[in-house]
Amino acid sequence: MTSASDFNVATDMPDRQALAWRVHLGLWAFLAVSGALSLGTGATSTSLATLLLGITGIQPLSMMDQVVLFEIRLPRLALGALVGAALAVSGAVMQGLFRNPLADPGLVGVGAGAGLGAITAIVLGGLLPASLQAMTGSYLVAFAAFLGGWGATIVLYQVSTRNGRTSVGTMLLAGIALGALAGAASGVLVYIADDQQLRDLTFWGLGSLAGATWTKVMAAAPIIILALLASPFLARGLNGLALGEAAAHHMGVDVQPLKRMAVLSVAAATGAAVAVAGGIGFIGIVVPHLLRLATGPDHRLLLPNAALLGASLLILADVISRLVIAPAELPIGIVTAILGAPVFLWILLKRRGMMDL
């Protein structure tokens, strides 16, 4: 060791951090482009050019264009960005927590748990005292979804993790069981729901940004933004956790608070996303995976990059959902599944030899 200084010491080890920063800048540009596309696409003929002319003041927007921009497309864009970022970051955090790239809130029952929470709030929310209903307002569904996702995450972690090691097989099977249980409970609620609630549930269950309103945006935004703001504080700990709980502890990571905070933020972000946009799958698994391939698994840049790419991709998927069968719309959950499921299969194919199922 004393001889170390005698050698030509490589202090500037090449790494992927610089690349990750360049990707980070690129992703901001990608988000801007996706956002512009989204604002310029829709059922009405209001084009991006019209909107640009209007915003720059060259040719004032018509009454209708203003309504389209401010009441339909902007809230939809905001909701898409929030939900996409929430799903992607939740996926990345959960994968770090479970030390496995296949852990995704949608796949392992957390989404189903959040869904059960949301359905419970939609169907049984009317049973709450009127004063409480007025107080909770549009937050009730989001909060119930958070509780459902939180409960599911805790059960999942308890079942599948032993001595700081997560068994992939147990995790996925426990996820199936949780999903089935939440599905069955949701089924009972659907059975007792009235017609109006059934309409709400159907729209919501398909996964869509079509019903985006500022009310929905404001219901989801505080929770999702809080969870996103928490994620940078998880990054270093999640890096250490990649070596296992014991090693992370020995390196000075406070493992228990880290786990609690990770579970809370996953449940909050997933719950809020599910509450306002329904079941949108695969963003949480595809986005972190692509980023890890490109720039490595260091969570310090993986998490912010996942937020940006998740937001951009969901906005693009929403544009696609509005275009393919225009003037009708395909539920966005179908678009993300068609694009995401093959990627998931591809990950499985590559990792077949490494799975300890």
Added chain:
Amino acid sequence: MTLSAKDIQVTYGRRKILNGVNFDAPAGTVSVIVGPNGSGKTTLLKAMTGDVPSKGTVILNGQDTTKMPGWQLASQRAVLPQSLSVAFTFTVAEIVRMGLLSGVDAADSTLPGRALDAVGLSTYGPRFYHELSGGEQQRVQMARVLTQVWHPVQDGAPRWLFLDEPVSSLDIGHQLTLIRLMRDYAERGGGVIAVMHDLNLTAMCADRVTVMADGQVIASGAVDSVLTNEVLARAYGCPLQVNAIPTNATHFVLPQSAHA
């Protein structure tokens, strides 16, 4: 300054693995724990690092380790486990840099490079950890551990390396590299506690040896007094002959027969 473990008891289910073991290691020495498979030597190390639930007290530099916050422990001791599964495709450099997570030496970003150099892997930084051989992975982990407590003495207090079979999967050349690192660390004032299998390497590097069998310490002390025919026969249940290399008086151990 010492590490002092008193009355350590570990129970798995109903089975007692360790039944009131005492263990002391002064800073500035290499203390090696040896013993046959299942004798409890790794369990003792894990009990001292808090990796298995145990009764008893572990005092590190005068403080009860169960009452020290995680960051403080991490700043005074680093732990090299026997094996480690790493999730995701981290590079060697990224793994070694995790040694700076505790934040104590975080200002010195040259440490990971120096640590990699010390274990003979100075060019391995950009390579993928999961593509390395078992022995190379073990050396990468050693570099990470060294990065964490690079200076053997910090603010007047010794720092400690807890190593569980640090040389078990290494070739003989790199076994010697690591043995020298351990000796060097101790000679500059740090404490080294290692579980080892190889009695000859133990004789070569240890200042103090603790022999365990059936969850108990059967001998502990300087190499000459502990590595004897009687003690080893009792611990391992087979005849072993301890000799000394005439030129430098280092002990070596030879099995006496391939037959039962």
